[in-house]
Amino acid sequence: MAPSSITTTGGVRRSLHIAVDKYRHAGPFLPNLAGCENDIRAMRQLLTSRFGFEERNAVLLINEQATRQAITAAWHGLTEQTQAGDTVFIQYSGHGSQMRDVHGDEEDGMDETILPHDTRDPGRQVFDITDDEIKEWVDALLAKTDNVVLLFDCCHSASATRQVGAPTVPTRRADPDPRDPPPAAAGARSVDVVEHGPSGWFPPNERLVFMAGCRDNEESNEHRAPEGGRYGALTYFLMQSMQSAAADATFRDVFESVTAEVSSRYRQNPQIEGALDRPLFAREFSGQQPFFYVNRVDAANRLVEIGAGAAHGMRTGSQIALFRPRTRRFDKDSNRLTTATIVQVGGISSQARLPDDVDPNSVPLRARSVELVRNSGDQRLRVALTAEAGQEAVLAGLQDALPASGRLRITDEGEGADAQVLVQAQAISLIFPDGRLMMQPVPAQAPNLESDVQSRLEAVARFQNVLHIENPNSGLVNALEIRFERQAAAGANSGQTLAPQQGGQLVVREREPYLMRFTNRGATTVYVTVLALSADWRIHKLYPVLENDFPPLAPGKSHALRFDEGSLMTELPYVANEATDFFKFFVTSQPTDSPC
Known part of the structure; x- marks a missing residue:
């Protein structure tokens, strides 16, 4: 039975669909395509039949209709019509490419582009539409509504193609435009290099889904x-996943199966960026509880690898506890697959052993895991509690509250401590063993005093645990060269x-x-995560964004x-x-x- 349509509330649902299979100036370096029109017609049908979109609010530009002028006018018209609370879906299927960057915001010196029907003309009058232009158009939409969804089924890398079967079949990528692009408009954009997401199109933006x-x-x-x-692989499997999605499914839920379907067939990893935990075409977020994915299942050894390690x-x-993919609440046993025990911990991944009576093949990739019972071991922060006379009640409250944390341990009398908590009439101070303040004292009259002190101590514990993570026996120890430069x-x-310095x-x-520059000096491709541990005990993920x-x-x-404005902190901590x-x-x- 086909799932019922998803109930929609509030605002108008608008869509713009652009497909270019046939190019006016097609040739060896700009081949025609097949399947783009199929993409957008099928997607429009799905949106209207299941997600509350109406055909009267849908604009389709196909082949000869999808000129540069027409695409620009349709996008601007859509922006003008959009009101607060509206939902906007924009789809492009066609060639992707690159052209020389004239704004100075691309690290590789090339803008990403989509190709309208009339681009690459011999008269050098019509050019591709760049990611700079699209970003400005998106920003204008976001000024009207924060429920914007973009789907670009194309590619633009200088080394990538969109292909079907044999190399003779046309691909959804055109060679970079060798022509000099039009000069940038005065004051149009900053010349700063902009950090893009993994797709390479836009800077990170949590107000939209791309x-x-x-x-x-x-x-x-x-x-x-x-x-x-024929269809774009992303579009085809995305539509399948959307068609079968539960009424409360999020974009993250839907995309999990898309990634699995596409990656299992092709050497291709579809990308999703932005508001992943937003329910499909809704403004509200789903309240997703934190979890870590199962990234590998070793059935022979009854092991699963999860994306959480010592840094977590x-x-x-x-x-x-292991749960089915797409699970968002982990307090229901009906969603639980099984439990497992951590047997090996790396920096940002761990191995967990399954029980003997559990079939390893029953645990799918991208299953979700949460910590059930922490084995504190010797990694807890040792905390000494002391109080001035008259503060015994506050001291007793802390003695009752802190042992509940898996990251903290109250020391016995005479035992060494990593941190001292000094309870005074005016404030509670967290102190290093050498007597220095760890952070600003907590006012004695602060609300939720015990939980405030506990959260601060847990931040210190996590900071120190992450700081001391090492893996000296790894074969990647010398793979990364790191250099800091004063701009x-x-x-x-x-x-x-x-x-x-000394x-x-x-x-x-x-x-x-x-600036911080890191270079792969090894012989194989690596994946880098950079954390910043600042003096206020916060841990930031700097990269990837x-x-x-x-x-x-x-x-x-x-x-x-x-770091154009220097350090991560806007001001130095405490005094x-x-x-x-x-x-x-x-x-x-x-x-x-x-890890963050």
Whole structure:
């Protein structure tokens, strides 16, 4: 039985569908395509039949209709019509490519583009539509509504193609446009290099959902459907997943099966960026509880690999619960597959052993895992509690509350401690063993005093655990070269290398611009996660920027992170006139969930 249509509430649902199979100036370097029109007609039908869109609010531009002028006018018209609370879906199927960047915002010097029907004309009057233009159009839409969904089933990398079967079949990628593009409009954009998501199209933006056919260095394939006809692989399997989705399914839920279907057939990883936990075509978020994916199942050894390691607080001996893919609430046993025991912990992944009576093949890839029982071991922060006379009641409250944390342990009398909690009439202070303040004291009259102190101590514990993660026996120990440079000026992509001071520290003044460059000096592709551990005990994920992002770093390739306004902190913590930030690099041979 086909699932019923999903109930829609509030606002008008509008869509723009663009497909170009036939190009006016087609030739060896701009071949015609097949399947793009199928993509958009099938998607429009699905949106109207199941998701509350109406044909009167849908615009289709196909082949000769999809000129540069027509696409621009249709997008601007859609923006003008859109009101607060509306839902907007925009779909493009056709060639993707590149052209020379004239704004200075692309690290590789090339803009990503989509190709209208009349582009690449001999008179050099019509050019591709660049990602810079599209970003401005998207920003204008987001000023009207925050429920915007984009689907681009094409690819644009200089090394990628969209292909079907044999190499002689046309692909959904055109060679970069060799012509000099029109000059940038005065004041149109900043010249700063912009950090893009894994698809390579846009900067990170949690106010929209963007889906792309593949990474910016992969092939985007066309799929021959069993029922006949060609479609983009992403579009075809996305529609299948949307058609069978539950009424409360999120974009993350839907895309999980899309990724599995496409990646199992092609060397292609569809990308989704932005508001992943938003229910399909709704403004409200789903309240997804935190979890980690099962990334590998070793049936022979009864092991599962999860995307959580020491950086996430995982410990050998801890118990985890495994749930079906797409599970969002983990307090219902009916959704639980089984439990497992952590037997080996790496930096950002762990191995867990399944019970003897559980079939390993019953645990699918992308199953979701949560920690059930933590084995604290010796990793807990040792906390000494002391109080001034008259503060016994507050002390007793802390003695009752803190042992409930799996990250903390109250010390016995005379035992060494990692942190001291001093209870005074005016405030509660957290103190290093040498007597220095760890952070600003907590006012004695603060609400939820015990939980506030506990959360601060847990932040210290997690900070120290992550800081001390090491894997000296890894074959990737020397794979990454890391260099810090003082920018010649804010926004610069190079500068003078910072020389370590005595003790190995690199010193910069507050708000002084600098950049961090890391290069793969190994022989194989690696995946890098960078964490910043700041002096206020916070841990930030600097790279990759997006949750679902696993960008590969090929041998000899580099990536730079810029700090145009200096350090991560806007001001130094508490009363210090200097502070130390730490950067922690995790280098793996396979993509894995990041620690933050």
